[in-house]
């Protein structure tokens with residue numbers, strides 16, 4: 270179990286997302302993280318431990334964004350660590366947060382490694398970012414890539430994602 274939240278607005282969403290994480294902290298408190306679309310790049314902050322530690326990083330760095338996703342984790346695959354904290358990313362462009370378990374993650378992860386993707390975490394979640402990147406690379410929109418990815422995932426889950434090349438959609 271964990272908490273995921275996403276926001277798109279005409280105003281900055283960083284504070285709103287962190288407030289949401291505080292409200293959902295009972296769902297998971299191993300680690301917390303946030304990805305914020307900033308037009309030229311995506312700000313990616315993660316912290317092992319309480320949401321407050323993530324908030325401290327936000328206060329120090331003050332990222333500004335109108336589109337973002339955030340997560341508070343209850344680890345199922347991979348120890349609690351900053352490397353295993355969500356959001357997970359592919360090639361600094363596609364970022365995801367995931368609640369649940371991907372039951373067929375070993376075979377999907379192997380297939381993506383064969384396609385040249387590098388994994389930096391022990392989670393069942395990271396493959397979702399790489400699979401979205403794979404389908405977006407085949408000229409699918411973010412939404413279509415999500416539908417295509419969903420067809421291949423087994424398990425019970427909820428996902429939110431952002432793509433650097435798309436500053437409108439979550």
Ligand code: GLU
Nearest residue numbers: 270271343345346368369
């Ligand atoms: N399975 C994912 C992980 O271990 C998400 C866990 C959750 O839903 O809390 O990171």
